[in-house]
């Protein structure tokens with residue numbers, strides 16, 4: 260693997276595989292808020308004495324597919340619910356019902372507030388394209404295409420591997436590297452020519468779990484050392500630092 264460095268992140272790379280929420284758009288915050296809303300309501304409805312903490316998002320949910328987030332958070336509280344199915348009403352007390360309840364909150368906020376991408380990420384995209392790199396998005400979110408559209412970014416990404424694609428192809432979600440490897444395969448490139456850019460521990464672990472060119476960690480709250488410990492090659496607070 261090319262020695263990755265913040266002073267020349269592109270060296271030897273042919274493509275960049277971006278996570279979306281928290282890397283290109285500030286929508287990780289919206290997910291965080293929607294999860295908080297879901298579990299505050301759910302835990303109080305079952306009379307739980309241990310409430311939902313902000314750290315729960317980073318420890319159990321961040322970067323994972325929706326229903327894995329529900330399952331893993333509930334497991335942290337010793338709660339197991341029936342799985343149910345994708346079409347479950349948000350009022351149902353199943354893994355899928357709760358996930359869909361959170362999704363409604365997420366979509367209501369996006370519909371209200373819109374999505375403005377991080378300016379530093381927009382500049383980074385432009386620089387990467389001017390250097391001839393191919394770009395793709397690899398997101399756990401089933402909402403990724405809608406968020407990219409709302410942010411006006413969709414034209415930059417010929418390949419988008421989102422939660423729906425992963426489900427259709429039977430790919431395990433992050434922290435498994437499968438969705439990133441699938442994106443590299445779709446681009447017709449070996450993994451070691453593809454840079455992975457991630458803000459979540461589960462996503463950094465996915466990138467570090469295969470032979471990618473490098474894994475750029477973007478610290479939006481997970482913590483720089485935590486991302487390095489998860490396998491990031493290096494960590495920045497904003498992608499503009501690499502320009």
Ligand SMILES: O=P(O)(O)OC[C@H]1O[C@@H](O)[C@H](O)[C@@H](O)[C@@H]1O
Nearest residue numbers: 280290321322325399400401402
């Ligand atoms: O939008 P969906 O399909 O519910 O996806 C959920 C997840 O999508 C990811 O992109 C976020 O980083 C997660 O933190 C979030 O929980």
